[in-house]
Amino acid sequence: SGQHDTSGMTRTIVLLLFVAASECLTHRNDTIWPIPAEVYVLSGPALPIDRHFLATSNSSSVVVADAVERYTKLISGTAGPIEENTQEDLALVTGVEVQVVRDDETLDWNTDYSYELLVNGANSVVIVAASPFGAVYGLETFSQLVVNGTLLYTNVSIRDYPKFQHRGLLIDSGRRIYPKSLVLQLLDALNYVKMNVLHLHISDHCRFSVESRMFPSLMEPWHDNYYSRDDIMEIVEYARLRGIRVVPEIDTPLVCTYQNFL
Numbered sequence: 001s002g003q004h005d006t007s008g009m010t011r012t013i014v015l016l017l018f019v020a021a022s023e024c025l026t027h028r029n030d031t032i033w034p035i036p037a038e039v040y041v042l043s044g045p046a047l048p049i050d051r052h053f054l055a056t057s058n059s060s061s062v063v064v065a066d067a068v069e070r071y072t073k074l075i076s077g078t079a080g081p082i083e084e085n086t087q088e089d090l091a092l093v094t095g096v097e098v099q100v101v102r103d104d105e106t107l108d109w110n111t112d113y114s115y116e117l118l119v120n121g122a123n124s125v126v127i128v129a130a131s132p133f134g135a136v137y138g139l140e141t142f143s144q145l146v147v148n149g150t151l152l153y154t155n156v157s158i159r160d161y162p163k164f165q166h167r168g169l170l171i172d173s174g175r176r177i178y179p180k181s182l183v184l185q186l187l188d189a190l191n192y193v194k195m196n197v198l199h200l201h202i203s204d205h206c207r208f209s210v211e212s213r214m215f216p217s218l219m220e221p222w223h224d225n226y227y228s229r230d231d232i233m234e235i236v237e238y239a240r241l242r243g244i245r246v247v248p249e250i251d252t253p254l255v256c257t258y259q260n261f262l
Contacts, residue, residue: 031152032144034194036160044154047122049146050092051079055139057098063105063132066241068098071139079149091122093151096142098127098135105132107245109165113137113196119156133243137194168197173227174204174251180231184238191242198239201249210248 032039053076055068115129115138127138141160145152169190171178187198202210208218211228219226227235236246 031147032141032158036141036158037163038159040157040159041155042153046150046152047091047093047154049075049079049149049151050094051076053079053093054095055098056095057100057135059098059100059103059132059135061100061103061105061132061135063241063243064098064100064103064135067132067136067139071143075143075146078146093122093125096125096127096139098129098139100129100132100135102131105240107133107240107243111196111243112161113194113243114159114161115141117141117156117158117160119151119153121154122151125151136191136241136243140191140194162194162196166197167195168199168247169195170199170201172201172204173209174201174207174249177207177209177225177227180227180235183235187235187239187242187244190244196244198235198244198246199249200246203249203251 053072055072055075057064057068059065111133112130113134115127115134117138118124118126118128125142127135127142129135129138137160141158145156169186171183171186183198190196190198202208207226209226210232211226212218213229239246
């Protein structure tokens with residue numbers, strides 16, 4: 001009951017995600033995880049990232065626009081200063097071009113997350129994605145190839161798509177409420193490992209964790225310790241921009257009856 005300390009749970013989830021990542025990295029000598037479906041080329045010397053690095057796209061999708069802005073800040077923020085007397089001798093990676101085949105933002109069981117990442121020198125970095133959500137995955141993969149302000153390879157050819165349609169994490173807020181800020185952090189973590197479902201267990205015998213205007217008495221025992229409608233709208237949109245569906249679960253009388261029977 002009440003607002004529980006979630007730091008232990010957070011550490012556990014982060015540890016599990018890093019264990020999964022470590023398992024991937026033991027099978028390949030690179031920084032990309034999960035391992036892409038097809039890696040054709042990873043070769044050549046590292047290239048420095050320009051401090052004015054810019055991701056651009058031909059897409060009119062809101063999802064792509066948000067991803068382009070986020071990853072531009074992330075990748076350009078890793079770039080370090082370059083000595084003036086050596087700058088002209090270096091080929092700087094100034095940007096990545098994101099091409100989206102279809103601006104279809106439908107997010108469901110059949111969403112196409114596939115993409116290709118092609119690098120042929122500092123001036124040719126291209127992501128070709130089947131959908132806006134494939135573009136998000138392509139930018140995430142590219143960002144993982146940038147370490148300490150440098151792109152690890154001069155030549156890259158990757159074709160990637162998920163192995164499983166459902167790649168999810170469950171939050172049991174029906175028993176323990178988690179701060180909205182933590183939920184948003186977990187959505188970022190799911191994006192890093194290209195997972196696409198947040199299973200939100202909203203209710204159980206001990207709690208109803210989401211505001212209901214039709215049945216306000218459901219929240220009375222918890223005062224303000226539940227997710228407001230605005231909280232849920234923010235979580236759903238934050239997830240959507242990262243290619244993640246929020247799947248709610250609400251217990252019904254049938255479930256309660258079945259539990260009592262057991």
